[in-house]
Amino acid sequence: MTDESIQQRVNTGIPGLDEMLNGGFFNGTTNVVSGESGTGKTIFGSQFLYDGAMKGEKTMCIITSEESKSIVKEMKTSFGWDFDELVEKGLLTFVDITDPSLRLQKSVEIAPSELIKSFKKLVESKIEEVKPDRIFIDSIEALFLAIESNYKLRTLIDDVFGVFRKHNVTSVISVGALFGLDTMVEYGADSVIKLGRIMAGNNLQRSVYVMKMRGSATSNEVRVLSISDNGMAVLKQSPYLE
Numbered sequence: 001m002t003d004e005s006i007q008q009r010v011n012t013g014i015p016g017l018d019e020m021l022n023g024g025f026f027n028g029t030t031n032v033v034s035g036e037s038g039t040g041k042t043i044f045g046s047q048f049l050y051d052g053a054m055k056g057e058k059t060m061c062i063i064t065s066e067e068s069k070s071i072v073k074e075m076k077t078s079f080g081w082d083f084d085e086l087v088e089k090g091l092l093t094f095v096d097i098t099d100p101s102l103r104l105q106k107s108v109e110i111a112p113s114e115l116i117k118s119f120k121k122l123v124e125s126k127i128e129e130v131k132p133d134r135i136f137i138d139s140i141e142a143l144f145l146a147i148e149s150n151y152k153l154r155t156l157i158d159d160v161f162g163v164f165r166k167h168n169v170t171s172v173i174s175v176g177a178l179f180g181l182d183t184m185v186e187y188g189a190d191s192v193i194k195l196g197r198i199m200a201g202n203n204l205q206r207s208v209y210v211m212k213m214r215g216s217a218t219s220n221e222v223r224v225l226s227i228s229d230n231g232m233a234v235l236k237q238s239p240y241l242e
């Protein structure tokens with residue numbers, strides 16, 4: 001990798017966020033979007049892919065649980081984004097690891113670290129086949145929840161993230177706030193975006209801040225995250241102010 005390609009930034013596709021990141025994600029990095037249920041993680045990653053696909057980039061969406069299977073339907077009803085059409089055009093590829101034909105699903109006979117090994121192998125072969133510019137994994141916790149030792153967990157997270165870095169894919173990985181797993185996943189990431197909700201007077205506001213970004217200055221502000229029929233956007237204002 002040349003110094004120049006290390007410096008290259010990838011737009012997040014979320015209006016207002018690139019400015020907080022000083023220009024966007026670094027090309028080829030693994031970026032974690034972290035927050036509780038309903039804070040906007042699936043929309044974040046989908047918009048990141050949609051932005052790339054609309055620019056003619058190749059994108060890949062990795063589904064890891066029953067919950068994220070309805071992503072195509074949800075993006076259609078929420079924002080009118082036609083992911084089926086992107087798939088037809090070859091701009092978006094889904095990899096659903098819960099698909100029984102892949103024989104990757106959790107079972108009592110498969111040790112959790114074996115499942116992760118198979119996941120790595122499958123994802124690596126798909127990346128080599130499709131050569132995507134952007135990847136979104138929704139979400140990572142299904143993969144790691146069964147790992148009991150934190151030491152092992154760290155090693156496995158680094159292992160999986162290493163696959164994306166090796167292939168120079170810019171990735172967004174969502175993680176929920178569950179049993180402290182989010183903290184472990186955040187350690188391994190090049191950048192972490194935190195989504196949340198904040199009480200402002202009588203109002204619940206969506207919020208966003210950049211928790212870390214390796215090798216870059218970032219904004220230290222907490223801002224309002226808006227979700228509307230046009231998608232997700234970061235507003236200039238703080239959720240704490242009227």
Ligand SMILES: Nc1ncnc2c1ncn2[C@@H]1O[C@H](COP(=O)(O)OP(=O)(O)O)[C@@H](O)[C@H]1O
Binds near residue numbers: 036038227228230
């Ligand atoms: N068109 C829309 N306008 C406003 N809010 C929306 C719209 N579409 C979805 N939402 C909201 O987005 C939230 C879901 O975001 P999602 O990305 O699925 O969260 P997570 O993946 O973190 O659980 C829900 O609270 C939902 O009401």
Ligand SMILES: [Mg+2]
Binds near residue numbers: 041042043138
């Ligand atoms: Mg989700």
